[in-house]
Amino acid sequence: MNGGDGGDVAAAPDGPPPPLDWKFSQVFGERTAGEEVQEVDIISAIEFDKSGDHLATGDRGGRVVLFERTDKKEHGGNRRDLEKTDYSNSRHPEFRYKTEFQSHEPEFDYLKSLEIEEKINKIRWCQTANGALFLLSTNDKTIKYWKVQEKKIKKIADMSMEPSKPTGNGNVASSSVTSTPKPHLANGGYTSLSNDLIFPPGGIPSLRLPVVVTSNETNLVARCRRVYAHAHDYHINSISNNSDGETFISADDLRVNLWNLEISNQSFNIVDVKPANMEDLTEVITSAEFHPTHCHTLAYSSSKGSIRLIDLRQSALCDKHSKLFEEQEAPGSRSFFTEIIASISDIKFGKDGRYILSRDYMTLKLWDINMDSGPVSTFQVHEYLRPRLCDLYENDSIFDKFECCLSGDGQRVATGSYSNLFRVFGCHPGSTEATTLEASKNPMRRQVQAPSTSRPSRSLSSITRAVRRGGESLGVDANGNSFDFTTKLLNLAWHPTENSIACAAANSLYMYYA
DSSP: TTTTTTTHHHHOOTTTOOOOOOEEEEEESOOOOTOOOOGGSSEEEEEOOOSSSSSEEEETEEEEEEESSSOOOOSSSSSHHHTTTTTSSOOOOOOOOOEEOOOOOOOEETTTEEEEOOOOOEEEEEOOBTTTTTEEEOOOEEEEEEEEEEEEEEEEEOOOOOOOOOOSSSOOSSSSSOOOOOOTTTTBBOOOSOOOOOOOTTTOOOOEEEEEEEEEEEEEEEEEEHHHHHHHOOOOOOOOOTSSSSSSEEEEEEEEEEEEETTTEEEEEEEOOOOOOOOOOOOEEEEEEOOSOOOOEEEETTTOEEEEEEEETOSOOOSSSSSSEEOOOOEEEEEEEHHHHOOOOEEOOOSSEEEEEOSSSSSEEEEEETTSOOOOOEEEEEEGGGGHHHHHHHHHGGGGOEEEOOOSSSSSEEEEEEEEEEEEOSTTTOOOOEEEESSSSSTTTTTTOOOOOOEEETHHHHHHHHHHHHTTTTOOTTOOOOOOOOOOOEEEOSSSSSSSSEEEEEEEEEEEOO
């Protein structure tokens, strides 16, 4: 078996699994050489559904594109049998285009003289029902709840062509009309006209009615079921479904709101970090996520690099956290850029809810929710950029918001970088897996074997040493080419049950498997 087989993971409980051998699967929207990318076509959100059979992308033009799995396995048995197939063996995933729809349009807030972009910030799948797909999508201000289902197209296959039969006096028989009918109104009612309606002297020669209606063809229709608007003064950065299947949260810089999927005109503010005086503002909310199984627990991250765990059972307004996760600064390490690069751009819960993965500008950190003294592992992603922070600040690249993701089995984590690269790290204790891949048809082209950049976060000096060992090999590729900071891989998603990753490079969607 190769490194991608889930059997290797299960067969080695005492040691880390071997590194995965990543292979190209497919690409959608591949650019030709020299083709200019339109701004509206750049992908800004990616999300697998819970089954992994559907994938959704959103772009800066406000469109949502859906893809569906075409190589599904036919499984039998109960749910436990199906779960045993997870990570059972490596297979080549194949997706195909399913449909697309315009989710958001550009708007203008006349009260604030503010243009609202149509760009899709986040997409989240909801529970399916009756064969229909449901998902949430949001731009900076408005969240929409979409239903996508197949509708049968009805076509008339046959019409009645039987001629009318003449009566004995030579007239054509009408449809046994014995009294003058009352004309219909447009809404189905009747008029009360006193004038009688008279049929033509010759009667109605023929009456053609559809007698056979077929519905062999189907068409996918996307319909907006709910619009959740006017609840955020600042840009929405996160939406997250609750495990109860009924509620979800949305977060902006200063507030987190709780919604019911069926109620669009009311939300509850559960987190509010806005100070009485805005001059006292020291940090903002950057991301928020519900616990995958505990409907009363959620986490949100801040621009100061901290993560707060809150319990909705404690109070209606969760102004006090139940746990705080943050890493202490190393003495003498503070600089102008310290807070900027410490800001967390994304957080994700692991599948079982035990761990939280966070991404800041320089690193990935893995946190155990039962241990708030510091992260259990730190993975260096951008340490090679530390000498260039001034340049990155000048061109605003230092504010780029990279997403992160975990594998369904919890063995690996991944995040994006510059030059359309993304990195995969093994997070099993003792793992040395640190793979650099390129979003192209040859993902291993820029592969550089680097020492492990994962260390238990007990000694800050040991982390610094790991930083330097892991970061130097990322400064240039194997051919000595420098990295291109204008091409950035911000969005990616890990398949929930397989070692398969979907990532966005500008307007192209790449998929890989191991």
